[in-house]
Structure formats: structure tokens, C-alpha cells
Amino acid sequence: MADQNIVIEAVEGKQGRAAFVDLGREFAARVEHSVPQIRSEQLELIDPDKNPFFGHASVQLFLAKRGGKPVGRIAAHIDRLALELPREQGMGTGTGMFGYFDAEDEAVAHALLAQAEEWLREQGMTRVIGPISLSIWEEPGLLVKGHDHSPMIMMGHDPAKYQAMIEGAGYSHAKSLLTYDLDISNPFPRIVQRIVQSGERNERIHVRQVDKSRWAEEIRTVLEILNDAWSTNWGFVPFTEAEIAYAAKKLKPVVRPELNMIAELDGRPVAFMVVLPDLNRVLKKVRGKLFPFGWFHLLRALRKPTGLDMRVPLMGVLKEFQSSRLASQLAFMMISKIRDSATGIHGSQRAEIGWILDDNKGMVAIADAIESSINREYVIYEKQL
Incomplete structure (x- = not known):
């Protein structure tokens, strides 16, 4: 039976968005191992004038109140680019x-x-999936495994009780997204080392660092490979020109050249791997606040992320090579170079790979080959309207 004391209000304007973000921060603060994020960044993600996602999406935010007190929030949104994709891709x-x-x-x-x-039905939708906040490239899925440790940079962290709440509302499992934990303080297995050595002897292959002096060109190369490599993956939505520019601006301060690689075949970029230092450890220390001393700790970590864990959020190989042995060889070569930099330069001991679709056999095989193990699982649910 519905609780008649619950009132749902549509969020409007700058003040409404601020209340929406602040309520989310209050909820997050109650969850063990949650990491407080920078408030201004959270506000920017739901600002139609700042986040280019709104250029191809319609979004409505809602707050729930009981006795005048905020007790919940949700976003309903429609990504027009996602509507153009085949249903079998999610x-x-x-x-x-x-x-x-x-x-x-x-x-x-x-x-x-x-x-x-109800809002989605009014817009003509017949099916809903989620949670996805807001773009598939931001924080997709509900955490259902891995509540006992903090998330890495750009990953969500939800209370365990949300799973039953969502499933109890008639939602069923659509897809699992996995992250893999990897001890990089130890050498990779001999078979992986031999594959890397074989690639290094191949004069056609060149694995190089990202060149930040040509940043705009480099980020475009990476995202063009990504748009091709992931184009048939479940949940894929291509980056727009505006989103490429936005990503370039956002990523530049956190990208270390020695941790990010582009693989070339006969001088042509065909694969990439992006690795980010886990700034969540710093944000946890400063409680997500830049003032008065948060800026100092954050900038120091950006200049030299000593001892931080590393996260591999994105990698890709052009689709034309994905069924060949070359794809895994390029992946192992990039992973090997990045591991050497992470351990040798930054003193890192641990990395996290993902998210990876649970049925992405190629990536799961690579994760298994380097002896990583699943440490977190996120679920995207679906329901017919």
C-alpha cells in the first residue's frame, strides 16, 4: 500500500539542483566506505548548461519528501542517441x-x-533501465558486490539495501558490469611475458605514451578508437563532438602520460589504454572538500600520485582487429608498460580494471590471464512500462 505521506516534487532551477545534490551527499555520508566527491563537480553533471550530455538527452529530476523532509531522489532521463541503437545492445x-x-x-x-x-511513459517510453547516472559513461549500475571496500575514481557506491528495493519494484537483471582487482607488485605470468616480448620484437608494432603537448589530437584519437571498438557492445552510446571536447578538458589534469598508452600498427593508432590514479583516496582524506586544504592535497596527488592505486576505466582495440591474436597482444603490451610505470615511478601496488561487461569474453580472458579477480559487481536492471 502506498504511503500517502510521501510527496514527489519535480526539481527545477539552480536551487533545486543544489538540493538534489546535497541530499545525495547526505545519503552517501551514511554509507560505510563511501567516498565524498567534490560538490561543484556533482552540480556540473546535472547542469544542462555545462554537461553536454543534455545536448542529446531529456532529463527530469525528482525529490521525495515525507512531512516536508527530503527522504529520497531519482532522475528520469531519455538519451536520444540511445534510442537509435539496436535493442540487442541494451x-x-x-x-x-x-x-x-x-x-x-x-x-x-x-x-x-x-x-x-510515469514520466517516461508520458514521453512515450515503453521500457526503463537503470540505474544509470546520467550517461552510460558516468556511473552505470547498482553496486551488488563489493560493499566492503571503497570504490575507485569515477565508480559508484550504493547501500546493499537498494538491491531489494529495486527488485521489489518489479525490476529484473539486464546486465552485470564487473571490476577486477590486480596485484601489480608481482610480475605477470610467464605466458603473458612471452606474448609481450614477442610483440616488442615486431617492428610493425609501436606502443607509446600519450603526448600531452598534442592533447586535443590525442584525446580525439583515443575516443575515435573507443567509438569504433565499443560500437557493438551492450549499452554503448557514441561520444558526440561536444562530449569529446568536454572529456578532453576534464581528463587532462588527471592523465599522466606514462600511465596512458596508444598502440600503433604500421604507424596507425589501433588501440589505447587509459589509466587514472585513484584520487578517491585523496578525496576521502579531505572529505570531498577543496577548502581550506583540500586543493593542496589534490594538486599534490595530481603532480605526483605516489603510492596511489590505479584504475583502468577504458581500453579498446579497433573492431577490425578484435578477432585476431593481435588484440590481446596489444592489450598485454600496454598493460605491461603501464604496470612498469605505475610500480617503478609511482610506487603503486594495486590496480582495478573495469568496468567490464560480464559477457565480454575477450576482456574477461585478458583479466583472467593476468591473474586478476572480480572485486565489485554492478547491475543494470530493466522493466517493461
Whole structure:
């Protein structure tokens, strides 16, 4: 039976967005191992004037209140680029999404989900998937495994109770996204070392660092490979020109050239691997606040991320090579070079790879070959409207 004391309000304007973000921060602060993020960055992600995602999406934010007190939040959104994709890739015609889900209890959760579903129906949607907050490239999925440790940079962290809330509202499993934990303080298995050595003897292959003096060109190369490499993956939505420029601006301060590689075949870029130092450790220390001393710790970590763990959020090989042995060889070569830099220059001991789709056999095989193990699982749910 619905709780008649719950009122759902549409969020409007700058003040409304601030209240939406602040409520999410309050919920996150209650969750063990959660990492407080920078508030201004969170506000920017839901600002239509700043996040280029809004250039191809319609978004409505909602707050739930009980007795005038905020007790939950949700976003309902439609990505018009996702509507153009084949249904077998997870999106497609009639598919809307929900995200930024937080709820005090089951009654609030079901009221929020019902409101998001109603809004999506009014926009002509026949199916909803989520949580995806907001873009598939930001924070997709609900954490269902790995609550016992903090997330790495750009990964979500949800209370365990949300799983039952969402499933109790009639949602079923659509896809799992996995992250893999890797001890990089030890050498890779001999078979991987031999594959790397074989590639290094191949004069056609050249693995190089990203050149930040040509940053705009380099980021475009990376995202063009990504758009091709991931084009048939479940959940894939291509980057637009505006999003490429936005990503270039956002990534530049956190990218270390020695940790990010482009692989070339006969001088042509065919693969890449992006690795980011885990700044969440710094954000946890400063509690997500830049003032008065947060800036100092953050800038110091950006200049020299000594001892930080590393995360591999993105990698890709052009589709034309993905069924060949070359694809895994290039991946192992890039991983090997990055591992040497991470351990030798930065004193890192641990890395996390992902997210990886649970049915991406190629990437799962690579993760298994370097003896990494699943440490977190995120689930994207679906429901017919």
C-alpha cells in the first residue's frame, strides 16, 4: 500500500539542483566506505548548461519528501542517441532510464521509481533501465558486490539495501558490469611475458605514451578508437563532438602520460589504454572538500600520485582487429608498460580494471590471464512500462 505521506516534487532551477545534490551527499555520508566527491563537480553533471550530455538527452529530476523532509531522489532521463541503437545492445526504441537513486526506505523507493516510470511513459517510453547516472559513461549500475571496500575514481557506491528495493519494484537483471582487482607488485605470468616480448620484437608494432603537448589530437584519437571498438557492445552510446571536447578538458589534469598508452600498427593508432590514479583516496582524506586544504592535497596527488592505486576505466582495440591474436597482444603490451610505470615511478601496488561487461569474453580472458579477480559487481536492471 502506498504511503500517502510521501510527496514527489519535480526539481527545477539552480536551487533545486543544489538540493538534489546535497541530499545525495547526505545519503552517501551514511554509507560505510563511501567516498565524498567534490560538490561543484556533482552540480556540473546535472547542469544542462555545462554537461553536454543534455545536448542529446531529456532529463527530469525528482525529490521525495515525507512531512516536508527530503527522504529520497531519482532522475528520469531519455538519451536520444540511445534510442537509435539496436535493442540487442541494451538500449533501442522506447527505452528510458533512471538514475541518481537514493531512498530512505522501501515505500520511498517505490514511490520514486513509480514517478520516474510515469514520466517516461508520458514521453512515450515503453521500457526503463537503470540505474544509470546520467550517461552510460558516468556511473552505470547498482553496486551488488563489493560493499566492503571503497570504490575507485569515477565508480559508484550504493547501500546493499537498494538491491531489494529495486527488485521489489518489479525490476529484473539486464546486465552485470564487473571490476577486477590486480596485484601489480608481482610480475605477470610467464605466458603473458612471452606474448609481450614477442610483440616488442615486431617492428610493425609501436606502443607509446600519450603526448600531452598534442592533447586535443590525442584525446580525439583515443575516443575515435573507443567509438569504433565499443560500437557493438551492450549499452554503448557514441561520444558526440561536444562530449569529446568536454572529456578532453576534464581528463587532462588527471592523465599522466606514462600511465596512458596508444598502440600503433604500421604507424596507425589501433588501440589505447587509459589509466587514472585513484584520487578517491585523496578525496576521502579531505572529505570531498577543496577548502581550506583540500586543493593542496589534490594538486599534490595530481603532480605526483605516489603510492596511489590505479584504475583502468577504458581500453579498446579497433573492431577490425578484435578477432585476431593481435588484440590481446596489444592489450598485454600496454598493460605491461603501464604496470612498469605505475610500480617503478609511482610506487603503486594495486590496480582495478573495469568496468567490464560480464559477457565480454575477450576482456574477461585478458583479466583472467593476468591473474586478476572480480572485486565489485554492478547491475543494470530493466522493466517493461
